[in-house]
Amino acid sequence: MNKNWSEDLVAILLGTVILAIALLVFLFAPMGGVAESVEQASQAPGFSADSWMADNEFISGTGELLNSLANASRPGRWSTNPFGAFSANTLLFGIGMLVVFGVLFGAGTTLMKEKAGPFLKGFLLVYVIALFAFFLGNQQEFRDLGLGYQLWAIILGLLVSNTVGIPDFLRPALKHELFIKTGLIMLGAEVLFGKILAIGLPGIFVAWIVTPIVLISTFWFGQKILKIGSKTLNITISADMSVCGVSAAIATAAACKATKEELTTAVGLSMVFTSVMMVALPAFITAVGMPEVLGGAWIGGTVDATGAVVAAGAFLGDTALNVAATIKMIQNILIGVLAFGVAVYWTAKVDKTAGSEVTAAEIWIRFPKFVLGFLGASLVFSLLYEMLGDTLAVILVEGAVIEFTSDMRGWFFALAFASIGLSTNFKELRSQFSGGKPLILYVCGQSLNLCLTLLMAWIMFYKVFPDITNAL
């Protein structure tokens, strides 16, 4: 076999291997036994999947080992004593996780016809920075403000590369695109299309009608009014502000091949504004006496990150929390369509040479193939979810398979952001903010988002579908 594998194909391969292992260990192996137990338990009045999961061990020893590798390898929560973040298992599983990544990425680099040795030598430092990012992201006060591992990975990487500098042996390991694309294949498995009807049509109108309008309007505003030079920066900020923050920024940046500096800018803006809106929006909603369903829908449609949406919704009450989390989930599902749409638009329109016709073959050659892996994972998992039926799907897919793959995805994104920080220059990053245009774009886009989402939520939940509002 002499042909080089592209980074996209390697990402699809690695992602598929992890998802296949997860399905085998967490779904297919225990399915018969779990189905029987759930069938019996569900006869009892008041049965719920959540309480069944809390009371039963439905994950095998192999599954527990995989979960520990993905989760217990990270430092735990701590407040004032940093040593409290580490248990006896952290070192053990931390080394185990390093070996797993070494095998996966060693094989990946070999397929890309690069030497695995130099990659693995540098990878050790990228891994240590990602580990340290989890450590800081789990500090109580930083965590309360939403300063998660993503931000710390970038900051730590930037700090190392722009102060002490990075040694040459590290450079072969700075493969942020490979880490991101592999993480995005995992994310695809979490995009379950069947869930868009979770609360009926009002959810779709708020999350799937307003969001594309805001996305396209913000992109247009950035190009025509602000005249932002980089279309990739413009669409990445527009997507993270209108869809779901950092995860949308990652997917969009990868789909349109934005630079690492542009992704960093979009992520930074999103995290700062999310921290502010998470506190300010529920305080405003409470002050004006807005009903919980309307407030929850407004928060779900406008605050970027899911965690911040949950925090802001919970502040208002259980009903607001339920509505906010559901609207945000429906918006999360849009990420697959977004990545595909941006990839097609960029391949067919933005990247084409002026005056030339683009053939279907050319579009196929330039199309970022990892997007197909992302959509493929999404379709397979969506079908599995529907086929299993509600209770089994909640227990085996949400409670087991995705529990593991989302932890793995967190690792891939932490490695990606550490790698981005390590290869980014402060001067290049500062140039992204020239004239304050990204900031203006974000503020104007978010203002439009706030107005349209509130209007749509009010019309849908109080004028068109008041029955659904009453049921909530």
Place this chain on the structure above:
Amino acid sequence: MRFNRRILFVIPMFVGALVLLRQGIVVATEQVPALGRQVDVMQQQDIDPAALFYTDSRVALRAIRRAEEKVH
């Protein structure tokens, strides 16, 4: 690779900045009532505000299931 003496300066400065940032957040949480109440809610319900996707948050998953049950 030669030892870079800047490390001796950068590490203490960074640790100092982290301590200051943490202390700043503690003071802000005490002084700004809205922030303090928000932090209380998050700690009581074990919410991670940095969760990227709905599958990263058990609280979100439970909330979505409750909403689905109520509507359907």
